[in-house]
Amino acid sequence: MLGTRLLIENPHALPATEVLRHLDVDAELGLDDVEVIRRRSLVGRNALAGRKKLPAWAILVDQVRSAVVVLLVAAAVAGLLIGEVVEAAAVAVVLVINTIVGFATELRAVRSMEALRRLAATVADVEREDRRDELDAVELVPGDIISVEGGDHVPADARLIEASDLTVDEAALTGESEPVAKTVDAVAVDAPLAERTGMLYLGTTVRAGRGRAVVVATGTATEVGRIAEMAASTETMQAPLQAGLERLGRTLSLVVVGVAGALAGLALLRGLDLHEIIEVSIALAVAIVPEGLPAVATLTLTVGMRRMARHRALVRRLPTVETLGSTTVIASDKTGTLTANRMQVVDVALAEGADEQRLWQSAVLCNDADIAPDGDPVGDPTEVALLHAAQNAGTDWRHLRKQHPRCDEVPFDPATKRMAVVTDTHVHTKGAPEVLLDPHRHTELLSAADDMGGRALRTLVIASGPAPGHPVDDQSLLAAAEVLGVVGLADPPRPAAIEAVKACHQAGIRVVMITGDQPRTAAAVADQLGLHAQQPVTGAELDRLDDTALARVIDQTDVYARVAPEHKLRLVQALQTAGHTVAVTGDGVNDAPALRQADVGVAMGRTGTDVAREAADIVLTTDDFSTIEHAVAEGRRVFDNIRRFGQYLFSWHLAVVLVVTAAIALGADAPLAGLMILWNNIIIDVIPSFALALEPSSDDAMRHPPRPKNEPVLGAATLRRILTQGALVGSVGLTSYLLATTTMNLDLDTARTMTFVTLTTAQLLAVFNARTDTGSGFRGATANPYLWAALALTTALETIALTVPDLRNLLGLTTLGAASWTTALALATLPLLLTQSSRILRIPRTREVARQHRA
CATH class of the missing domain: 3.40.50.1000 (HAD superfamily/HAD-like)
Structure with a gap:
């Protein structure tokens, strides 16, 4: 029975006495301790359900759930099964590096957000057993009698039973920009939340005045709790990049299985033994799987995240x-x-013959607000705005208040919409135009006030005059003041x-x-x-x-x-x-x-x-x-760069697949060993790709419409460029291998080394083809110092692979003669020369199309 009584429907529409009766509490005595304990056992503590801290292991698991990672694991296991321990270990190293990079970045983002949370507790002024005490707000229960005053945070949802000049800032809950004047009156059942003037709500702030109220809801039963639960039950949307990379991973899985199976069948027809078939299939699988994709994608997003942080945006989820x-x-x-959620005076209309300085003097004397030495406002935002406006007009309001201390006052009342203050010699008033302006005497000011109201400004009339020399009623005191003007206030954009x-x-x-x-x-x-x-x-x-x-x-x-x-x-x-x-x-x-x-x-x-x-x-x-x-501009830069390195990365894998498949189809040995492929996948995938990921944003990034939501990461135009570049690099690689094995009569190791050099150099130069879709790939290249650093580092690592004996032998490479070097390097320049030449030839046509489009 008690539990049922604690649930009140529409307390805003009930008289305060009815709410007190329903909750079985005396407003003068409050609840006793036994009743508090009993009620808390029914409704729980006055706290919202906290969001669980994401454990580190969960972040780690997220890093290994992609199709690309599964493929790499399968390749490593297959390598172990056929005794290729070195290849399997190399794949495992790639896996570990990718996982560590992604894990460290996500963990940092999550922990940064956790550090931002405020953990300050709210204190409640509570009346229990005819005594008043300050308690932690989590101890409140329905039926508790609480008191609030200016500056307090409302500790629970409550129905007002007393209110004196009480205004509450409810912007965080309702979006209402101005403080709401509160009363004890009931309102209609269907009144919007922002118009329930007889209620106090958890999470709002008292701006001025005092009030007493009876708690009607705590914890998740409050309006804030209901909204928090609604937010928690709402599913988060998957980022387009996440969805795109997952689709790409699934597609790659099918491609790897299909191509490896086809190649195994081709090898069987050629009479190769099972061990060699598996080794070649693994080599091809390694060639297809973009080992560097997870790492480069994560690093690209991380760079974007840090650039956004410099613009004061903290990213919680990388995608x-x-x-x-x-x-x-x-x-x-x-x-x-x-x-800005800060009221400002944006317009002033003076009465005929009035002095503006006098208006500001009255505005700050008939004013209860203050501004702390550190600049924090104290009091009603409208009155704070008047202080700022007076200060900007040259009025030293602090000195003025000391010179003219307050002797008497008529406090602001939401019903009468005006207040008055008496100093040593004068009365100063402010209030609504319909209260203080005379329709016959102040027609121009009324017109100005109407105009301000039409622009959604809050209007106040300021008035001043000699104070009566003897006690008078409020109406006579207000009548003694002469109108000085109308001010218009707003929370401007x-x-x-x-x-x-x-x-x-x-x-x-x-x-x-x-x-x-x-x-x-x-x-x-x-x-x-x-x-x-x-x-x-x-x-x-x-x-x-x-x-x-x-x-x-x-x-x-x-x-x-x-x-x-x-x-x-x-x-x-x-x-x-x-x-x-x-x-x-x-x-x-x-x-x-x-x-x-x-x-x-x-x-x-x-x-x-x-x-x-x-x-x-x-x-x-x-x-x-x-x-x-x-942040939007940075997001567009990130996506453009993901496409750049995606084109570069996948064109490399396509080139290797074409070379290996074509050579085996022609009856030749595999032109590259498995470790050669894996080495280049790590070097070529990660280093130049990451440099492309750091390309600066183009000038027109925010001058074109956003891409369609369902557009894939690698769109049709990007796929065409991948096919073109992959075919060009693959063709020169295959040509190099066939020349080495036929025309130049080189042994298998030397032929593979010559193919390795040709493919590596061709792809390294192709980074300039990936920088831009049109025009010269060298245009603006000096603006990206990371590009040149990546080229230098990659060249150095490839040189080490060719010159350090132990590493060279591990990869299956050997030394080359002058003729082999000349042939390999000459072939390697062809993809860059052909692509850049075709783009230069297309420039006049591109300009003509653009001119016709503008016309």
Whole structure:
């Protein structure tokens, strides 16, 4: 029976006395200790379920679950079975290196995020057994009587039973940009969360005033707890790069099995023994499997992650770096993300003959806010904004307050919408225009106030006059003040956000604002940002739309207001269903489910809540929307570079497969030994590929639309270049081998060495073919110092392989004569010369096509 009483539906719609009766608690005495223990046994502690720390072993397992790794393990096992211990050991070394690189990088990202979490405990002011005490908020139970005042964090969901000038900042929960004035009155059952003025909610902050309330929900039963559970139950989306590499790995598995089987059949027809067949098949499998792919892909993403960190973006999941590059829609919260979540005076209209300095003097004297020496604001954001504006206008408000101490006051009341302060000689007032302006005397000021309201500004009238010499009622005191002017305040867009939205539009990325704030405010901010804001769609309107109607709305509307977490989540899902890659930004608890559902969730680290940061893939330590623009550009650079090294890497493997397969089909011995292939796979795959992965971003990275979501990592154009380059390098390698074994009559070891040199040099030079799709591959090469370092290091390692006797013998290489060197190097230059020559010949045609396109 007691457990049932602790569950209250819609406490915001019930009178406070009814809530107290339902919870069986006396507001003057509070609960006794026995009852507290009994209730805690039913509802548990007032805490949210913490996200489990990801163990190191789980991160390690993730590194070895790819198809490429499985293939390498199979090759190593097969090598051991036929006694090729050296080859098996070499493959195992590659596996270990790949795994360590991926594990170390992922572990660092995960642990960096864990270090960011704030662990500060909330303290609650509780009344129990007719005594008042401060307790850890986790000890609260439904029915506890709590007290709050300015600066306190609300420790649980509670129904107000007393409120005195109480305002609460609920931006983190509802998206409401202005503090909400609280009362003890009940509201309608269907009132949105942001309009439940008789409630306090866990995670919000009291800005000013005092209040007493009875706790109605704790832990996961609170609004914050409900949202956190919704976020935890939402499935995270797989990054396009992850999906692409997994598809590629599965395809490679089939190719390896098919080609190795075909080659084994061909070898059987030639009468080779079983041991030789297996050895050749393993060599070919090693030739196909890109051993360096996991390492280079991981390192590429790691570099992208670190570059993003320099722009104040902490990446939690590596593949997210690349996913940003394919983002087509950024769904952003308004308050604290697109705006600074800091009220500012943006307009002033003076009364006829009024002095602006006098207006600012009254604005700071009729003001309860303060600014700490370290710059932190204390009090209502609107009043803090007046202090800043007065200071910017040259008013020393601290000195002014000392000169004119407060003698009397009429506190602000949400019902009357005004306050007044009496100093030594004057009365200073501020309030709503409809309260302080006379329709007959202040027509111009009323018009100005209406204009400001049309721009979604919060308007305040400032007035001042000689104080009456004798005690008077509040109305007479207010009447003594003469109106000085109207100020308009707003939480304006960040200047950097305006430019960032423009850059996103140029890049073909749509920006959508999803906020819990009022429609008029959302529309005004959206208009300043350059979004389509003619008619914002509200959460209530979304509730009336079925999925078909919603699909039409999301194509036409960029602004959504007064939305709940469920609405944000549904909007993100609808955009994803429409084929978009969606990035969601936010800082509040109400953003968490959408952050987790998004392809990329971006949380604000400085002002963001723990719940939002836990749900996100990326945390911005600057809380600045413009950081996302840099992150998207970095994501595009990463993907372009993945394609560059993908083309380079796979063209090499194709070349080796072609040489080996063609030679065996022609009845010759394998032109390369297994260890030669594996050595070059490690050297050629990793070092030049990584240099390509470090290519700087092109100037037009943010001037073209994002790639389609389902476009593979290696698209049709890239595959054509892989086939072309692979065929060119393979052809010169095969030509070198056939010349060595026929025309030059070299022995097998020397012929293999000559083929090794030809293939290695040709592929090393082909790095310039992979740098760009069109034009000269040498253009801008000096901007990437890593490229030249990679060429030098690779050349040095290949020279060591050819000159150090022990390593040369292990790989099956030998020394070459002058004629062999000349032939090998001459053949090796052909792929580079042919590719660059064809591109130079295509340049005039490319320019003509571009000219026609512009025309």
